[in-house]
Amino acid sequence: MTSGTDKIEKPAKSRTTLQRRLHEIIFEAETPGGKFFDLVLILSIVVSVVVVMLDSVSRIRSEHGALLRLLEWSITILFTVEYALRIYCIGRPIRYMTSFFGVVDLLSILPTYLSLMVPGSRYLGVIRVLRLLRVFRVLKLAKYLGEGHLLMGALYASRRKLEIFIFGVLTLVIIIGSIMYVIEGEENGFTSIPRAVYWAIVTLTTVGYGDISPQTNLGQALAAVVMLLGYSIIAVPTGLITAELTAMQRQKVTSESCPQCSAEGHESDALYCKFCGARL
Numbered sequence: 255m256t257s258g259t260d261k262i263e264k265p266a267k268s269r270t271t272l273q274r275r276l277h278e279i280i281f282e283a284e285t286p287g288g289k290f291f292d293l294v295l296i297l298s299i300v301v302s303v304v305v306v307m308l309d310s311v312s313r314i315r316s317e318h319g320a321l322l323r324l325l326e327w328s329i330t331i332l333f334t335v336e337y338a339l340r341i342y343c344i345g346r347p348i349r350y351m352t353s354f355f356g357v358v359d360l361l362s363i364l365p366t367y368l369s370l371m372v373p374g375s376r377y378l379g380v381i382r383v384l385r386l387l388r389v390f391r392v393l394k395l396a397k398y399l400g401e402g403h404l405l406m407g408a409l410y411a412s413r414r415k416l417e418i419f420i421f422g423v424l425t426l427v428i429i430i431g432s433i434m435y436v437i438e439g440e441e442n443g444f445t446s447i448p449r450a451v452y453w454a455i456v457t458l459t460t461v462g463y464g465d466i467s468p469q470t471n472l473g474q475a476l477a478a479v480v481m482l483l484g485y486s487i488i489a490v491p492t493g494l495i496t497a498e499l500t501a502m503q504r505q506k507v508t509s510e511s512c513p514q515c516s517a518e519g520h521e522s523d524a525l526y527c528k529f530c531g532a533r534l
């Protein structure tokens with residue numbers, strides 16, 4: 255007997271033949287229809303990114319601006335229809351809409367519509383290049399798909415350690431920036447603590463823009479310590495992620511997409527989705 259406080263997940267709604275057929279074409283890469291759809295999609299993505307980049311060149315925009323806008327809006331409408339069909343044919347639309355590819359698919363169509371209110375925002379459409387990650391499914395590069403999931407798993411597993419590391423670094427640069435502000439002062443370019451913290455971040459990460467630099471002997475000595483400290487700090491996140499990658503076992507995954515939540519990365523012998531429990 256379950257208590258009244260237990261949450262019971264509602265079963266996914268039954269899917270029509272049209273929804274199953276659309277899911278096979280849009281989300282799967284193993285069928286002829288799915289391969290053709292993905293290849294057309296990838297070609298459209300490449301064309302759209304090239305159009306956005308060409309539109310940023312003033313000479314080309316002045317000569318072919320009308321054609322570029324026509325292509326941009328045509329591709330945006332195509333992507334909008336595709337996004338709507340993905341929501342329609344998936345069993346659990348919210349899971350797809352909040353997934354990585356779901357968010358990327360939405361962001362790929364928003365800039366063009368936003369350009370009607372915010373001029374210049376259409377150039378953010380280059381985010382569509384992220385959709386090219388689907389090429390790994392189309393070309394059956396399963397080993398790359400597996401490596402990608404392995405890397406994402408290692409990043410997720412080490413997230414708490416990385417959060418603590420970032421918090422520690424932020425604390426350190428605030429302290430260093432404050433000390434440098436006291437040592438150098440406004441006359442040497444350190445006009446405020448936030449600007450001194452900016453210098454500390456640039457120096458600690460070994461970027462070294464050179465737009466601000468200490469002029470006093472004590473300030474230069476502190477800068478030398480920060481530079482040396484930067485080399486050791488950069489190695490920390492690399493070591494954390496490497497340790498997780500070494501600890502994780504490599505698993506064979508397929509490009510099969512869950513018909514309910516659209517998730518991928520399932521093991522080759524999996525019968526159910528490891529994310530939502532739906533049958534594959």
